[in-house]
Amino acid sequence: MEKSKIKELKKVLSSPKKIVVIPHKNPDGDAIGSSLGVYHYLKQNKHDISIISPNDYPDFLKWMPGEEVVIKYDAQNDIACKKIKEAELIFTLDFNSLSRIDEVANGLKAFTGDYVMIDHHQAPDDYAKYTYSDTSMSSTCEMVYNFIDFLGEAHKITAEIATCLYTGIMTDTGSFRFPSTTSATHRIIANLIDYGAKNALIHNDIFDTNSLDKLHLLGCALKNLVELPQYHTVYITLSKEELQQFNYKKGDTEGFVNYGLSLKGIKFAAIFIESAQENIIKISLRSKGDFSVNEFARKHFNGGGHINAAGGRSEMSLEETTAFFEKTLKAYKEELQ
Numbered sequence: 419m420e421k422s423k424i425k426e427l428k429k430v431l432s433s434p435k436k437i438v439v440i441p442h443k444n445p446d447g448d449a450i451g452s453s454l455g456v457y458h459y460l461k462q463n464k465h466d467i468s469i470i471s472p473n474d475y476p477d478f479l480k481w482m483p484g485e486e487v488v489i490k491y492d493a494q495n496d497i498a499c500k501k502i503k504e505a506e507l508i509f510t511l512d513f514n515s516l517s518r519i520d521e522v523a524n525g526l527k528a529f530t531g532d533y534v535m536i537d538h539h540q541a542p543d544d545y546a547k548y549t550y551s552d553t554s555m556s557s558t559c560e561m562v563y564n565f566i567d568f569l570g571e572a573h574k575i576t577a578e579i580a581t582c583l584y585t586g587i588m589t590d591t592g593s594f595r596f597p598s599t600t601s602a603t604h605r606i607i608a609n610l611i612d613y614g615a616k617n618a619l620i621h622n623d624i625f626d627t628n629s630l631d632k633l634h635l636l637g638c639a640l641k642n643l644v645e646l647p648q649y650h651t652v653y654i655t656l657s658k659e660e661l662q663q664f665n666y667k668k669g670d671t672e673g674f675v676n677y678g679l680s681l682k683g684i685k686f687a688a689i690f691i692e693s694a695q696e697n698i699i700k701i702s703l704r705s706k707g708d709f710s711v712n713e714f715a716r717k718h719f720n721g722g723g724h725i726n727a728a729g730g731r732s733e734m735s736l737e738e739t740t741a742f743f744e745k746t747l748k749a750y751k752e753e754l755q
């Protein structure tokens with residue numbers, strides 16, 4: 419963000435404002451972590467602040483400090499719309515386009531104030547007066563740390579803020595292993611521990627709270643894994659019947675796609691999950707090296723994301739979708755060698 423914009427925003431934030439913070443739909447650790455980080459930070463300066471998530475999120479995020487204040491736009495529409503209408507400033511976190519918040523975009527038509535965007539996805543839309551967009555960043559939580567630092571207030575980071583930001587950096591970097599993890603990321607993580615983030619507890623709360631059903635569903639997903647060695651690619655499918663068999667709950671399939679990428683020599687992994695609720699196939703794509711799943715998702719599956727992690731959707735059946743995927747790969751044979 420330019421220095422003049424930071425100065426301007428600092429002035430705006432110097433007196434109490436009505437503020438709404440919005441993460442993307444189906445928020446992950448980074449979206450909820452960054453929203454709560456901004457929430458706790460701004461709360462200190464007497465702002466009236468609400469977090470409005472487009473919808474609910476998995477239980478493994480529901481221990482985060484302040485999580486209970488999050489308003490769900492789909493389930494609590496009246497209060498969400500009232501907050502949006504009254505807001506003077508809206509922070510949009512961890513997404514690059516209002517299309518990533520579905521119906522909330524409609525609710526925003528009643529909003530007359532300014533937007534602040536903090537995000538690390540490619541190709542950001544141009545709706546915000548204050549845009550902090552950087553695709554080289556590991557996570558929006560790392561950017562929120564920087565944002566507080568730009569405002570000269572890193573000393574105001576409490577244990578609550580540190581816990582939320584640590585969580586988002588950890589989840590978006592695959593526990594600090596993806597190439598987006600830099601020495602600067604590690605320095606910020608070190609500072610967050612100093613500010614009070616309990617790192618071992620956070621890892622436990624996120625990763626070691628599985629249900630037996632979830633582990634059995636993982637077993638099913640791994641059994642369904644298909645390897646396409648000619649493309650150094652694997653994919654996993656989960657049908658709606660399989661999800662039902664293991665009492666699928668939101669978030670249960672989080673991280674499954676990464677198992678595909680753990681197979682030796684694999685450069686591209688996909689998971690196709692049949693959503694009974696949305697009547698689509700939800701797709702997650704992961705890659706290693708310079709094969710861009712962001713471009714692949716944009717071109718073939720109406721989605722997007724980052725170079726090594728992206729998502730999309732298909733309106734075909736599960737079988738048609740995987741057949742289309744296999745056919746599409748033919749054009750990428752050389753790129754995937």
Ligand code: 5GP
Pocket residue numbers: 442518701702703720721722723724727728729730731
């Ligand atoms: P995941 O596979 O974990 O759902 O998402 C991986 C990355 O791709 C995230 O950064 C997410 O924001 C992005 N992403 C996932 N699904 C979609 C989609 O349907 N459209 C776009 N534009 N991005 C997506």
Ligand code: MN
Pocket residue numbers: 448449512538556557558590
């Ligand atoms: Mn993110």
